[in-house]
Each structure stands twice: as structure tokens, then as C-alpha cells.
Amino acid sequence: MKERLTAAMDKIGLPRLIIGLFLIVFCVGAAILKLPMSMLLSDMLVRFGMNAVLVLAMIPAIRAGTGLNFGLPLGVICGLIGAVVAIEYKFSGLTSFLVALGVSIPLAVLTGYLYGLLLNRIKGQEMVVGTYVGFSIVSGMCIFWLLAPFHNPEMVWAYGGTGLRNTITLESSFDKILNNFLAFNIGQVQIPTGLLLFFAFLCLLLWFFSRSKSGMAMHVAGSNPRFAQSCGINVNKMRILGTVLSTVLAAVGILVYNQSYGFLSLYNGPLMMAFPAAAAILIGGASLRRATIGHVIIGTFLFQSVLVVASPLFNVIVEGSFSEIFRGIISNGVILYALTTGREE
């Protein structure tokens, strides 16, 4: 009995189990406190959709063998540049979203390529180097946002200040462009169809890629570099490919996130973006060496749902920014757990 229990535990994984239990307990709590369930459910769906692509960006990195991509802010910044350019030239609606994608994707390919070259020089330390490369680029970009020659009054400080604002509204450009596409209600729960479809579309692309020849090669290179080498696979090239894909997905991911959020946040906004995304995929059951689309879906749903329910619940029970603390403890705790239980090494 005990053995079977531990076997079941191993299969589910401790993070998934704990967060799942949290979710159940919180939902019961919310039901007891009579919090509006339909609103919570709508929020869960939206939060799932807006974060899922950023979490998806972890997959190519893990599969290519570079571990969790803590350099995610690099891709995020590419996405932000795309968005800022789209707003500067006063595009609106779907066009602005496409322009933002069109600008940011090539930028992300280039950034990912350079970042991949860099990661090939420091094999084994990708995560810490990635973190600090990300941090330094984010803080370097702070200077860029301050000095960049943008003129659209929606984005620059109205008077007195210089440079772009901290948060830029997307009202005139692509606010909720995906969320509202084909959106409908079931009862009082709103389904953000476009958002979910877009995520599903990206999952499908990634799935097709992983079935392709280079997708397979990347997987082999990531899981067993020596073996890959002996099969004639260029491991370094595959690692670069994984990094490029991850960076591109991060750029797309932040645009999806922003269109749902309704604002861009520049300056230090992207600084800590990698950690919740990493935590989500780990909660889903991924490890530093293995990740699937299923992990992304389960993890993002569990993590975001728990946060959605926790926040109003904590507001009723205790004062202060408790849900922020809760989020921080969970996301860092889960990453720590993954770092210190490296069975597969």
C-alpha cells in the first residue's frame, strides 16, 4: 500500500500535488465565502491564456538541453519593442498586433541566435548566466526606453519627463484583440476564444516541429549530447535552434500577455518574468531535462488558477499584499525543488 502510494506520488510529482491541493482547498474556501464563482472561472481562463505562451517558451530550451530559460526577458524585450513600434506608427486593431509580431519575431530570431551562441560557451551554467544576461539587458534597456526617439504622445511622458512611460495603454492599438475574438458566454463565464485558439495554434506548431526531423534531432541533442554527436547531429546548432525558438515564443508570449492585460510595462517590467513561467512548467510536472506541452497546460492552469482564487480569498481573510507573497513563495519554492532534486542527472 505504502509503496503504491509513493509510486503514485512520484508519478504526480510533489509540486503538482501540493498546488493541486491548494487549489482544491482554496476553491472550497471561496465557495464557503460565497465569492462569485463565475467571475473566478472567467479570470482563470483569461489568466491561463495570457500566461500560457510564455510558459510554452520554456519547452524548446529544456528540450535542447539548456535547462529553464531564465534569459526569457530577452525575448520579452523583443516583443515590447515590436509593440512600441506598432504604437509609434499609430497602427490599430488587428493590424497593430500583426505589425508588433512582424517586428518582434525577426528581432527575437536574431537575439535568440546571439544568445544561443553565448550559451554554447558556458555549458552547464546556462541558468545562472541566462539570469544575469537577462537582468543586465533589461537594465540596459531601461536606458534605451529613456532615450529612444519615440514621439507618439500616448507613449512619452506628457510634460517634464523624458523618454517612454512606465506603462503604456494599448487602448488604441491591440487591447484584448485576441480575448474578444469570437468570445462568448456560458452562463456568466466568459470564454476568451481567440486567446485560447491562438495558444492552441502555437501548441500545434510546436507539436509539428517536435515531430519533424530537426525537432527530433534537437530532442536527442538535449537529452543525450554524446549520443547525438555520434549520430552526426550538430549539438551546438541544435542548442541554438532551441534558444531561438524559446526567444521567439517569449516575444509572442509577451504580446499575447499584454493584449490581455491592456498595458505594456517597460523598464523593469520584464525583469522577473522568467521565474513565474519556469515555476508554471515545473508545477505541470516538467523537470530540468524533460518538458511536454501537457506540462505547460496543466502547470499554467494550476498555477494561475491558484493565484486567481488566492487573491480575493486572502483579501477577505487578511490584509495586505498577501497574494504577492504567496506567489513568490510558490514560484521560487518550486524552482528550488527542481534544482535540488536532480534525479535525472
Next chain:
Amino acid sequence: MMAMKLELAKNSSVLTVRIRQKLIEMAVPLLFLVLCGIGAYFAQLSPVFLINEIIMRMARNPLLVLALIIPVVAGMGMNFAITLGAMAGQIGLIIITHYEINGITGLLVAALIATPFAVLFGYLTGKLLNRAKGKEMITSMIFGFFANYVWQLFFLAFVGSIIPMRNEKLILSTGVGLRNTIDLAGIRQSLDNLLKIQVVQGLSIPVSTLLVVALFCVLITFFMKTKLGQDIRAVGQNMEIARISGIDVDRVRIYAIIISTVLAAWGQLIWLQNIGTLNTYGSHVQVGLFAVAALLIGGASVTKATIWQVLLGTFLFHTLFIISPVAGRNLVGDAQIGEFFRVFVAYGVIAVTLLLHA
């Protein structure tokens, strides 16, 4: 004759290699020396002010940077989790502020209270890092973040509700949670003022604090010559060989982290007694980042660090810290750009040196 020539050639090539190595080692400090020079030129600060600021920072900061040395020697890289040491120090300060123990006695009592906490935190960090061999740096960094949230949970939610604490100076008006800033008037500059020499108006030297820093530099040098110090070095050079020669590797690594954490706790105390106010939820957050950046600017790498690099790095990093906002304002008319720049430098130098040495 031929043999001699060969010998000479070999010697000279060894020499050039050595010079090249030294140059590479000195490249980062030299670069920052140049940066400081340029910054100082544009900042146009009065020399007395600048020197006073530098001396003050050379007194209050090096201990936090010194705390990093031993884990580096132990082969564990940069211990970003000295954040936990800083927290231990702050726990000491919160307690003495609560009981209103003032002056140098207060500071000493704070150190006494902080030490067992630091040992405990160091032990936990060490245990954790032993489970993440080869990934120590990222693990210590994430552990620092994690601990920061636990700190918030504890002092925002538990203090005043679960842990009884009533002191208007400390607790928020709601009765739960510590205030954002805590005035440390009771112990403000109690160590600095123990022996302070005023050279000219606006320039004083906190001799007592500098002596404490010097004492710790000597102690660490001495410590590295003891049995435990040698074991730490052996573990740092090669864990396998150390294990075969009978060293309990895991235990030695835990010792290294405990020492680092305790030093960080005391370092945070010295730093905060000079600042005079505790930013309850912020003072410890950047400690790891700035200490690591300072050490690396001094020319250290993640595998090699010396006391001279600590001192040089602290000097260069903090000079840049004083100068860059002023230089930024004078150059572009915006002080914020200097602020961004120095954060960029702190992160950037860590990224670049990791790239060079990892």
C-alpha cells in the same frame, strides 16, 4: 648553448604567459578604473566630498563582500544567498530596537542575537546547495528570492498576530506587521563614532570601523591557513580527490556557507549602523547582487577571489556608485540615467565575468 637558448626561450614564454594572465585578471578592474575616471571628470564633485564618501563606504561595505570569499574558495561560486545572512543581522537589529538597547552595546547584542540565526540559515543554505552540486549559484540566488518572500510573510503577517510584539516604533498602526522603515537612532553610527578622526570640515575617518574591517581581513587570511581552511581549499580544487583523502566534503561545504552567512550578518550590521535606518522589506534585497558585483569588479572570478580583490572591488564599485548619478545628470540632464547605468553595470559585470569564467 643550444639548451641554454631553449631554456631562455621557455622562460620568457612562461613570463609572457604570466604577464598575459595578470593582464586578463586586471582587465576588469582597469576598465572600471577608467570608467570611474571618466565619471569623476564629468561629475565634478568636490574632492573632499568624494573622498569622504569613499572612505565611509570602504568602512561599511567590505565585510559583506568578504563574506563571499570562502564559498568561492570552496568551489561553490558566488553565494548569492548572503541575503539570508543580512536577514539574520536585521533580526538582531529589530530585537534590540524592540527592547531599546542602544549604543555600541546594542550593536554587540544585535550581533550576538544575529549569530545563531545566521548559523541556522547558513546550515540550511549549505544543505540545499549540497543537493545542487554544479548548480550552486542559481540555487543560492533562487533561495535568496525565496527567503525574501518568507521574510515578508513573517514580518508582514505573523509579527503582531502570531508572534506578540507591541512597540509603536516598530509595528504598523493596524497592530500587524512591521513598519516599512525602522529608525535605528539608538545605534546609529555607534561603531563609526567609537573612534572617529575629523581631518578637515566634511572629511572624517571612522577608524574604529576600518579597524574592524582590517581585523576580519586578517582573520580570514589566518583562517585559510588552519586545518578547516585547508580542507575548504582542497574541496574547492577537486571534490573527488578531497573525498578520497578523507575529507567529509559535504560537511566542509556546509561550514563554508555558515561562515559566509555569519560574516554577511555582521557585515549587514556594520552597514546598517552607518546608514541609520532599516528598510524592513528592502535593505537585504540587493545585498547579494551588489556584493557579488563589487567582488567581480575587483578582478575576482567565480573560482578565485582574494582579499585584495575585495578591497579593490569595493573601492571601484562604490566610487562608481557615488559618481554615476551625478555624471548622468551633468551629461544628459537626467539623474535617472546614472541610476539605470549603475544597476546595468552591477548586472552586466556579473553576466560578463560569468561568461568569461563559468
